[in-house]
Amino acid sequence: MTEGPSAVAEIGARAARMRYDIIEMIAEAGSGHPGGSLSAAEIVASLYFGIMKHDPARPDWPERDRFVLSKGHAAPVLYAALAEAGYLGRDHLKTLRKLGSILQGHPDMKKTPGVEVSTGSLGQGLAIANGMALALRLDGNPARVFCLLGDGELQEGEVWEAAMFAPHHGLDHVTAIVDHNGLQIDGACTDVMCLGKVAEKFDAFGWEVREADGHDVADILDAVSAPPTTAGVPVCVVCYTVKGRGVSFMEGDAGWHGKAPDAEQTTAALGELAAAMEAAGAMPHAPHAGAGDASPAEGSAS
């Protein structure tokens, strides 16, 4: 489906707000992974506010679409989306990574409303997404499963075990999305362990591959929303992104994979992100609201 300009603008505004939250919560935590959280902001915002059927007031609604963040270290972008949607109160964001918090360093399905699956050890999300999709099919449930992978994560062998599995079992209600930002902890993926041609690899494994500008909401919505062209063939969307997107001194720098900004850097980053929010027409955050008192998310079909 194609969203109208206003929906695209609104999702862009939400992504801008989520970026601000990401930096604010990582700075408060004193540790975390800003680079890969920022690179996925438009992808995750598009899923939660333009693509997935879901209802924050009912995190266990059986027919909701499922999201699996296989690149679990990007937890801040997921938490920002869950807060933006109303699954959790915004006041939780400042507890990230602290003792007793519902927001663990990596996603924990037992602690955080709206988190479908615990992740963090890379390479495992797609296999889990496939299993969830099998269960949905057995139950005759039409829900879809979306799995966001990092590109460095594709170096894990299990990803390709799972990539073989989905087309073999005709899991066309699984959509894999690759946040292809080109960087990993030790540097550029091409230097650390070259991934080769990611789109062609998924094509060779039997997926329908689409490519998108991972910071262009309309492009993401077009690529991810449209159903598979061929029944039984799952879709993989390779999203080209910039690691650290939105903070000038983080963009394209692998050094910002897993470190928090200091006070001065935080001020500078939040200044840039506030300006971007204003440019995107994003309203300042509403007062803190918790799960249960939020209105349903404006997903495409909820």
Added chain:
Amino acid sequence: MSEKRATREAFGATLIELAGEGLDVVAVDADLSGSTTTAKFGAAYPERFFNVGIAEQNMIGTAAGLAVGGKIPFTGSFAVFATGRAYDQVRNTVCYSGLNVKLAPTHSGITVGPDGGSHQMLEDIALMRVLPGMRVLVPADFTAAKAAIRLAAITPGPFYIRLGRASVPVIYGDDYVFELGRATVLREGVHVTLAACGVMVEQALAAAAELELEGIHAEVLDVSTIKPLDVETIAASARKTGAVVACEEHSIYGGLGSAVAEALGENAPVPFARVGVRDVFGTSGEPAELMAHFGLTGADIAATARDLLIRRR
């Protein structure tokens, strides 16, 4: 001679029963469904059986997703691959979230036989026992294996059920109920306790019969649940007999012997010895030859018990 059956034969057969009773069980195997017997379940319930190919990590991950989706997944493969190769998946995806995944791999221990040390898993109990929330069951015979699978299916959370390739005598009758965390006193005695699991229960019973001829009355415990361990029964037996031998077809490190030693140390310190594989890998051979080669026969247990009783004096 009583009937002999391999514990692995219980796997597919019990899943068929459970599905027939309406339980939402599914099976995920990794190209070993003939050996593990999940293929029989797959033939009966093709829509509930998933072969991932030779990809054990994916087997566990897919099962985890099925559990998230409300199913009761059982995974197959051999013990060496299901635990060792997929350890991080079992830890971080299954146990970390307490998912309802039941690992029931076959071909544990040296009784795998001719395939040799690469395929003879001797560290699986240790690996599984340390994972928070994982329950570890080691059935001694076909009947106990069926009951263990049944228990795991109806009890929420992760389970490890250790199944074997070799045929072993059927010890229990059809009225046997597998009680989680309960050891079974198979033979009462007063001089020494033989605490065994799996195929070693048969050997412990043989040892007790041998010792009986010498006037040594051995108590035999089938410690079918390694975790949670039946500390009460083991400690009570130790206080009664004053000596304990732990017997397992597993490394002497980290398995039943370690679990029993921990329980005794904290609750009933008595002279103690382990019969198990002593920090080496397995090797090719026939199961019975290997049992003798690695010192796991009833005669070996009896000899260990005698030494222990001398040491206690």
